[in-house]
Amino acid sequence: MEFLFVVGFVAVVFGVITLLTDGLFDLPDLEWVSSTGLAAGVAMFAFLSGILVGFGIPLGIAAVPGVLAGVGVVAGTSWLLYRLRNSTTGPDTSAAAVVGATGIVITPILPDRLGEVDVVVNGEKQRLSAVSDEEIAAQQPIRVEAVVSPTCVRVVNLR
Incomplete structure (x- = not known):
C-alpha cells in the first residue's frame, strides 16, 4: 500500500x-x-x-x-x-485585423517618410510604422486604412 x-x-x-x-x-x-x-x-x-x-x-x-x-x-x-x-475561436490575429483600427501618431508622418502610430487591436496596443499621403503631426488621431507590410500601415488623419 x-x-x-x-x-x-x-x-x-x-x-x-x-x-x-x-x-x-x-x-x-x-x-x-x-x-x-x-x-x-x-x-x-x-x-x-x-x-x-x-x-x-x-x-x-x-x-x-x-x-x-x-x-x-x-x-x-x-x-x-x-x-x-485545435481551437479556432479567439481574436483575429491576421494583419487585416488592423484595418479600421484607430490610434494616435507617435512620430510625425511626412508624405515621403515613415512615422509611427500606436493602435489598439484586439485589446492590445501595437506600435507600427505608418505612411500617409498627407503630413500628420504627433498626437493626432488616425485610422488605419490599409496594411502595407506586416509592420507598416497606411493611415488617414481623423481631424
Whole structure:
C-alpha cells in the first residue's frame, strides 16, 4: 500500500514539474497526450488503488478501478488538450485585423517618410510604422486604412 502512495506522490511531483516547465518532457510525436496528463493518470491510479487496498481490498481487485480512473484522467486531459490546440475561436490575429483600427501618431508622418502610430487591436496596443499621403503631426488621431507590410500601415488623419 505504501508503495502505491509513493508512486502517486512521485507522479504528482513529476506532473507539477512538467506543468511548471511548460511540457518540457512532452514527446513531440504524441501531440494528443501530455506528460502532465500522463502523470495525473498515474497519480490517480496509484492513489485510488492505495486507498482501496487500505480498506482491505486485495491489490489485484483494487487495481481495476485504479486503472479505469487513471485511463479516464488521461483520456480527459488528452481530449481537453486536443480541443485547446485545435481551437479556432479567439481574436483575429491576421494583419487585416488592423484595418479600421484607430490610434494616435507617435512620430510625425511626412508624405515621403515613415512615422509611427500606436493602435489598439484586439485589446492590445501595437506600435507600427505608418505612411500617409498627407503630413500628420504627433498626437493626432488616425485610422488605419490599409496594411502595407506586416509592420507598416497606411493611415488617414481623423481631424
